[in-house]
Amino acid sequence: MKPRRCSRSACSAAAVATLTYAYAESTAVLGPLSPYVEPHSYDLCGPHADRLTVPLGWAVVRLEAEASREGGREVAGDDLEALADAVREASRRGPETPRRGPEPPQGPPGSQGGPQAPPGGRRGHLRAVPSPS
Numbered sequence: 001m002k003p004r005r006c007s008r009s010a011c012s013a014a015a016v017a018t019l020t021y022a023y024a025e026s027t028a029v030l031g032p033l034s035p036y037v038e039p040h041s042y043d044l045c046g047p048h049a050d051r052l053t054v055p056l057g058w059a060v061v062r063l064e065a066e067a068s069r070e071g072g073r074e075v076a077g078d079d080l081e082a083l084a085d086a087v088r089e090a091s092r093r094g095p096e097t098p099r100r101g102p103e104p105p106q107g108p109p110g111s112q113g114g115p116q117a118p119p120g121g122r123r124g125h126l127r128a129v130p131s132p133s
Contacts, residue, residue, distance in 0.1 A: 015043030
């Protein structure tokens with residue numbers, strides 16, 4: 001198997017880290033070289049990984065290739081890979097659709113107010129209850 005090379009143009013050094021962007025969170029995740037090549041990730045050599053800069057307002061999450069210390073306990077490499085995979089998955093899904101607020105009140109049946117829910121029927125998460133009269 002051929003060693004993977006740095007994704008930066010004109011660089012032929014061996015890759016040692018993988019860069020993934022989480023656009024929805026404005027975050028760049030730089031971690032150990034991923035076990036497989038992904039189209040939306042970038043493999044970087046050591047010097048390019050060390051000099052990584054991101055746009056103003058973005059955060060960089062650097063995951064160590066070796067097991068690191070967190071709160072006095074060892075963090076296994078599997079935990080770091082799981083975190084990087086979760087960020088990659090979130091970036092693949094794209095931005096979530098914004099939730100809409102409550103629907104505007106509807107007019108009486110037959111008016112120009114729009115579609116009416118049947119008596120006792122459901123409209124979204126609300127239930128229409130007929131009046132007691």
